[in-house]
Amino acid sequence: MMIILSRIHPLLLAAMLAWLAAAGVGCEEMSLSWGLHERSVAPKRPVDRPITVNQLARRLDLTVIQPGPDIVRLQNRANTVTIFADPYGSAYVNGDRVPSGGRIELAGPSLMVPATLVDNIRNAMHTEAPPPRPTPKPDPLSGRRWLGTVVLDAGHGGKDPGAMGAGGDREADIVLGVTREAATMLQHRGIKVLLTRDDDTFVELDDRVSFAGRHRPDLFVSIHVDAAGNTQARGYTVYVPRRAAEDSPSEQAGERIARGLERVVAVSRGVRRHAKNLRVLEKTSVPAVLVELGFITNAGECRLLLRREYQARLAGALVGGIEAWLKQR
Ligand SMILES: [Zn+2]
Numbered sequence: 001m002m003i004i005l006s007r008i009h010p011l012l013l014a015a016m017l018a019w020l021a022a023a024g025v026g027c028e029e030m031s032l033s034w035g036l037h038e039r040s041v042a043p044k045r046p047v048d049r050p051i052t053v054n055q056l057a058r059r060l061d062l063t064v065i066q067p068g069p070d071i072v073r074l075q076n077r078a079n080t081v082t083i084f085a086d087p088y089g090s091a092y093v094n095g096d097r098v099p100s101g102g103r104i105e106l107a108g109p110s111l112m113v114p115a116t117l118v119d120n121i122r123n124a125m126h127t128e129a130p131p132p133r134p135t136p137k138p139d140p141l142s143g144r145r146w147l148g149t150v151v152l153d154a155g156h157g158g159k160d161p162g163a164m165g166a167g168g169d170r171e172a173d174i175v176l177g178v179t180r181e182a183a184t185m186l187q188h189r190g191i192k193v194l195l196t197r198d199d200d201t202f203v204e205l206d207d208r209v210s211f212a213g214r215h216r217p218d219l220f221v222s223i224h225v226d227a228a229g230n231t232q233a234r235g236y237t238v239y240v241p242r243r244a245a246e247d248s249p250s251e252q253a254g255e256r257i258a259r260g261l262e263r264v265v266a267v268s269r270g271v272r273r274h275a276k277n278l279r280v281l282e283k284t285s286v287p288a289v290l291v292e293l294g295f296i297t298n299a300g301e302c303r304l305l306l307r308r309e310y311q312a313r314l315a316g317a318l319v320g321g322i323e324a325w326l327k328q329r
Pocket of ligand 1: 163
């Protein structure tokens with residue numbers, strides 16, 4: 001039966017079935033009249049007694065949202081079922097027609113449907129809820145109130161690869177990966193974010209500083225990866241400007257970011273003031289922090305730093321610290 005039916009065009013088959021139903025020819029007669037071998041005929045089913053739409057809804061765990069009389073709509077989290085009163089039976093699951101198995105008609109106040117419709121609908125329903133919609137990105141022009149504005153400064157780029165790992169891995173690429181992840185997360189948390197670079201281009205240190213000066217963010221965060229002759233050195237460091245007072249915004253933001261990073265990075269080198277003059281920190285007039293996320297010269301830490309999941313975890317740690325600081329101010 002299946003072999004023969006599958007060779008018939010679906011539209012032609014639908015027309016034939018409609019004609020046969022109108023002519024009062026049952027399924028069994030139809031099969032036999034096509035001369036199929038006895039064994040291929042499905043065993044005779046018990047008579048299909050009609051049930052009410054409410055019974056159908058209970059069996060399928062659906063809620064009736066439009067009770068009729070001529071059109072009934074039922075729903076669960078993942079599906080919408082529509083049933084029309086119609087002598088040929090019309091039932092749709094999520095817009096796709098399903099075989100009704102017989103007449104669908106009003107009997108007094110209730111719409112009656114064939115009991116086989118329960119299985120036909122069940123077979124067509126989605127078993128899982130549709131995937132959640134992605135969180136829309138806040139539109140900077142929509143007048144939304146931001147929690148704050150942050151400039152993320154991915155170190156190096158272009159002709160300046162930054163520190164290099166033993167395998168030729170570039171600091172510039174790692175920090176760009178972390179920066180992009182962090183930028184997306186900040187936006188989703190209602191924090192306006194501006195980037196000094198969002199691709200592999202070279203940006204002068206002074207241009208990074210003047211970028212921050214033009215946009216006057218609440219915080220400037222420069223993102224780097226460390227290097228040392230000692231290949232055992234590992235862990236993150238958070239630098240604040242040398243001029244920053246003990247309780248200054250830079251110091252407080254640095255402490256918050258360090259608290260985030262210590263949940264992800266095994267070794268903490270704490271919040272420090274650099275022995276040398278780090279230009280982006282010292283010349284920036286807004287609160288500023290420079291993070292070294294780990295050592296590219298440490299083989300184990302370098303392997304971690306190259307992994308997308310680890311970069312995302314580092315980004316999450318940075319964002320958690322930034323958000324906590326913006327909220328505590
Ligand atoms: Zn660097």
